[in-house]
Amino acid sequence: MxxxxxxxxxxxxxAPAAGTSxxxxxxxxxxxxxxxxxxxxxxxxxxxxxxxxxxxxxxxxxxxxxxxxxxxxxxxxxxxxxAVPNHYRLGYVANGMTVWDVDDAEIERLGREVAAIEGVSHCYRRPRHLPHWPYNLFAMLHGHSREEVERQAAVLRERLGEACRDHRILYSTRILKKTGLRLARRAQA
Structure with missing residues (x-):
């Protein structure tokens, strides 16, 4: 965990709790x-x-x-x-970050719907960087094969409907980070 x-x-x-500093x-x-x-x-x-x-x-x-x-x-x-699973060790070797160009007027509602879909481990809104990056909704999918991830992405595409103009799947090639931010230990006086 x-x-x-x-x-x-x-x-x-x-106010501090009783007995705390x-x-x-x-x-x-x-x-x-x-x-x-x-x-x-x-x-x-x-x-x-x-x-x-x-x-x-x-x-x-x-x-x-x-x-x-x-x-x-x-x-x-x-x-x-x-829990922070190692998807590769679990057999999920096709890990695809799907990026979606979704109508801004619909993104909050659709983002909640996408996040609730089985197989989506992360879902969040990000700013567009036009003209090169039109994508504003990100959803991470994990599969045993790229074909499985593509089937999952097709389900998301159907759910997004007319509000979605374009999408891509960006596949992971290696694990870069599996930890959160860490506090430094203080030197003992």
Missing amino acids: SVSTCPSRPATQS AERDAQGLDAIDRAIVLATQAGLPLVPDPWGTVGREVGLDGAEVLARMRAMQASGVIRRVA
Whole structure:
């Protein structure tokens, strides 16, 4: 499991919880929250009680770790906790980022619909860069073959209907990154 942080967006500043430090760093983290992020940013331990394992590392019980993780997620410090599979090891060797030129008036509705389609692992809006790049909707598809990805893209094309003017499939040739942003460990005084 991966923990994806957004340290560039500070947490909402509120009164500190009982027993926590009132001092917060630039990311809005007190010392305990920072220790939890550092302990989990490379992934949660794959054990029956990951929260308890992290808690033992930072000096808390598992319930308190989970409560703090939820609070950091609610405040925007942690974006998500999710599994990050290696698609190649799972046999999904055809990974295609589909890019779509979709009518801007329809993109929000259609983006939500595309994101809900089975097989779409990522879906988001991006700015166009005219005249060379007209695509504004991106959706990642994974298949055991390029033909499978192309069939999935045909389903998306049908769903987008008349609002879609063009699309392309950009296939991955290698894995470049499988981690989120990492906080630096502080030097001990």
